Amino acid sequence: MVQIESLAAGTPIIAFNDSANKDVVGDAGILVKENDIQAFEHACIKITHDAALWKSLKEKALQRFMLFDIRVVTQQIINSYQSLYSEE
Numbered sequence: 001m002v003q004i005e006s007l008a009a010g011t012p013i014i015a016f017n018d019s020a021n022k023d024v025v026g027d028a029g030i031l032v033k034e035n036d037i038q039a040f041e042h043a044c045i046k047i048t049h050d051a052a053l054w055k056s057l058k059e060k061a062l063q064r065f066m067l068f069d070i071r072v073v074t075q076q077i078i079n080s081y082q083s084l085y086s087e088e
Contacts, residue, residue, distance in 0.1 A: 007065035012057030
């Protein structure tokens with residue numbers, strides 16, 4: 001998924017506000033109304049002209065990526081199985 005690659009690179013994301021993008025992007029990007037091209041254009045202009053916003057979204061993207069990092073996800077799965085196994 002390209003959004004996860006963007007998060008890993010620390011690239012702020014502008015995307016349409018649908019359920020998949022909400023779940024992946026979270027607060028690490030700007031979500032605009034689905035199919036609203038003018039809102040998308042406005043977000044592009046905003047993010048390129050506001051250095052503080054860009055920096056904030058970049059930091060959030062790098063932090064949010066950790067939710068999808070394979071090492072973190074794998075450890076969560078292992079922990080879940082270990083928890084289930086220890087309850088028996």
